[in-house]
Amino acid sequence: MRQTVRGGGVVTLKYLTSTKNSAGVTYFYLRRNGKKTPLGQGPIDSPEFLARYAEAMGATGGAVKSVKENSLAALCNAFRAGTTYKTKSKGYRAVLDRNLAAITEAYGEAPIAGLKPHHIRADLNKLDPHPANARLKTWRLLCTFANDSNWSPINATDGIKRGALPKSDGHTPWSSQDIADFRARWNIGSVQRLAMELLFWTGARTVDAVRLSPSMVGADGVLTFTQSKTGGKAYVPWTCHLPAWASGFEADRQHLLSCLQAGTFTYLETSSGKVRSEAGLSNLISAATRPGISAHGLRKSRLTAIAEAGGSASAIMSWGGHKSLKEAEDYVSTANRKALLIGTEQKQKSANKSDKSANKHSKKLK
Structure with missing residues (x-):
């Protein structure tokens, strides 16, 4: 043709x-x-x-x-x-x-x-x-x-500054209703359901999710992988005990484990046994859900859930693989402000504030 x-x-x-x-x-x-x-x-x-x-x-x-x-x-x-x-x-x-x-x-x-x-x-x-x-x-x-390399006597980008960006919250996190609606539409056994559950539980970007495999789960029951974007390590509870603050996540983990098939090279390989592409995974999710939310929104949903459950900034950095503390602290700060309005227990805020204080103190010691 x-x-x-x-x-x-x-x-x-x-x-x-x-x-x-x-x-x-x-x-x-x-x-x-x-x-x-x-x-x-x-x-x-x-x-x-x-x-x-x-x-x-x-x-x-x-x-x-x-x-x-x-x-x-x-x-x-x-x-x-x-x-x-x-x-x-x-x-x-x-x-x-x-x-x-x-x-x-x-x-x-x-x-x-x-x-x-x-x-x-x-x-x-x-x-x-x-x-x-x-x-x-x-x-x-x-x-x-x-x-x-002596191709040019000057660097033609000298003095050129980045343009101002419009203020935006970026990708929209999936709500609990979005998750529930997706699960109701796509049964366990469908590739759409597996893709969503894997992205939601791991909080991985699509570029990393397509290569996640059973070989990355250690004897300690933790899924460990290096992020393509930042080079940072991500640590995701797989079969190990969840920390106390994450005990409410167990149902999400069971949804994922019910979707997984044993013996595959990667968790998201195609029916022909080939590694699924990053673009293919993004398109799969976009086509299977409502307009306005995307595959990356599942990452934001998981990290938001960690903060709202009382997980510290360090916990968000570990699970999400962040190399910078600031982005993780933003999730905690947002969760704490929300907690003031919906009556979340004070000890959650105290735990998060203590974690931030500890991190700031460690910076001073360096």
Whole structure:
């Protein structure tokens, strides 16, 4: 099957096929030389998709477009082959790849020597605040690499500041009613139910949830994994006794354990035994629940539940894998303010305040 991309002309994407799942989401694949390579979702005329298509074509013996010497496209290729790129986490490399593909698509033939700060500002001004700041991080890494490697005598990002972001609480946590409604709709045995219960119990991000496996559960009954985003360790009670403040969580744990199948390589592998993708997991949850909540909202729900149950900031850091105390303290602070209005026992607030005081005291000792 050939599909076309229309812009200033018409480009035919050879060997491109597509399938649509039960939720109506279309996924694309490259079928070439007997190999089927997943390309994810469209739109097929986006820079990100075209970059994935070009990479897959190269891996399967297809033609890869050559780039001009000392051009921005050549710099992007060199950066991908360098140490800085390779030391980033898999999840962050995916973010870099998207931005590098967009930069290459828009400005790839431009010479590095002509790149100036006003060019980068013009590129950022085309984007919304959050994508613009993410793009700026990529530009900074790229320009630092160019300067350090003598591609450019200057760092074109010097003096460019991050844009102001609109105030937002981010992903919406799932309410207890959202959880109950989901459980009523999706029975134990469905992949939707397993995915939700695993995300809800572990508080893991989707990038980490897809690789969680029985091998990560130690003899102490604790699931331990390293987070892709921060490199921090997360410790999730699996079969061990729950701490006293978390005794009310036992029902949630039993829901998850009832969903799990023994003998799998990862808890969320596909029916064909392959590791499920991060995007696939996010789409699965989004298609299975109400609009306005997402897979990441389950993480916020678990961490909020820990704080409201009387868990300390340290407990939130351990379960959620945070490397910074501030974010964990925000959950505790919010829970304490809420407790003033709904009559939560005072000892819960005291425990949380004591934990924060202990952490502040330990900082002074350092």
